[in-house]
Amino acid sequence: MSHPSFSSRVHHERISAILGIALGVAFGVCFATGLLSHAAQTPIPWFPWPSRPAWLYRVTQGVHVFSGLASIPLLLGKLWAVYPHLWRRPPLRGVAHAVERAALVPLVGGSVFLLITGITNIDLWYPYQFFFTTAHYWTAWITAGALVVHVGAAATVTAGALRDREATAPSTAAGLDRRRFLLAIAAAGGAVVLTTVGSAVTPLGRLAVLAPRRPGVGPQGLPVNHQASDVGVPDARVDPDYRLRVRGRVARPVELSLQELRDRPAHEAELPIACVEGWSYSARWRGISLRDLLDEAGADPRRGVAVHSLQTRGPYAGARIDAAHAHDPDTLLALEVNGEPLHLDHGFPLRLIAPNSPGVMQTKWVTEVEAL
């Protein structure tokens, strides 16, 4: 007797072809936006990340995280459709088949790995020993390579399955016919996005009931990734010796006390904080112009800067800012957000805020700008 569900209409080449294409598109988008995020954080000489448009990273990283989440039902549906192949006899039929099956280990293992690590990262849960960012990044290359091999192996079958007219005939039996199975997978993807995307699309914030962040929740109504206490920031509110120093390759080093910073002409900009974890919000920032400060110090406008923080722990105690971002007229060392002095957890006394830049590079508690 054959397994009833294994002969069900869901385990069918046409379903597996359609879901494969959908998953390939979703993973392709995820991979491309992930590479963009990598380029935004790790300067690539031949691919400079621009400082404009200001909202670009907010969109690309939102697309990265939410297309990744929407891939959960696509991947599970696809694996369900092809599951009987796992147990088919004989397990290997020739060299090409052996190669195809071997590539499924990095393909399926890598896909599951990317989704699990991505989800646990946005939920700030780290049950593994590796550092999320590097492991996720290199696994994406391995999975992409395995996907390319798989596309080559499955192209003929997929093209044939998509031409299969008979497969579009409606089913009258119980259970889910092919069309309904695909609709159920699409509904699951829609439900996933609907209950999370509000953490980036602020008007949908009230729907983000299954998201690890919500707009409006946090000090001054803005989410915080790392609190001051979490990264060892001394409380600068009581430190009269706080200074902002502009040093490095400058003609005239500058040193400013908090009062001197406040007395300088203020600039304002409406800019998003866009976290690598997908959530984002826009705020009105007010502070001093980094470009003006660098001009005053006599820094080379064609070169970038390194920004250093008071924080003593964590991988983001500083950031290298390329020339385009350092000299953008909207890049601020902000003293205020939405009309209030920065909360300590938002980087008091001074935080960097640059257009089109990942949140991890918007260094908080800035104490030194080093011209490079």
Add this chain to the structure above:
Amino acid sequence: MQAPRYGRLFWVLLPVGGLLMAWGLVGLLRQSSSTVPASWLRWLLGGLLAHDLLLAPAVFAVGLAVRRLPAALQPPARTALIVSGTLALMTVPLLLGYGRATQPGNVSLLPGNYPANLALVIATVWAAAGAWSLLTLARRRNGRHRPG
């Protein structure tokens, strides 16, 4: 069973994909202090095996159980199971809430009451499935009374 068909495309894409995989693997091994390959491999194979040996058989078992339902109720029930199962899987880390413990006092981190939120979302899904079932049953009953 028909033999798999491997066109020229397979042999063209094989070295391309192989190169990408090699690039990823070399990068992973070169940064082994942060990628910790032993832990990485455990999670990669662990995820694969967890799907193939636990999740897929569990779904299969649930699928068998659903076969006992009247035919008209099966599509709504299966659809609701797919949607709510996906949402529940995605929400596991939020339900466990370990992320919140990484930064005590950060109120913006995992701010929701996730067990209640998930229950509400799943209840909505099943309410929709219930409405769908009633609609199907009503349509069948009308169809039976219709002269023909």
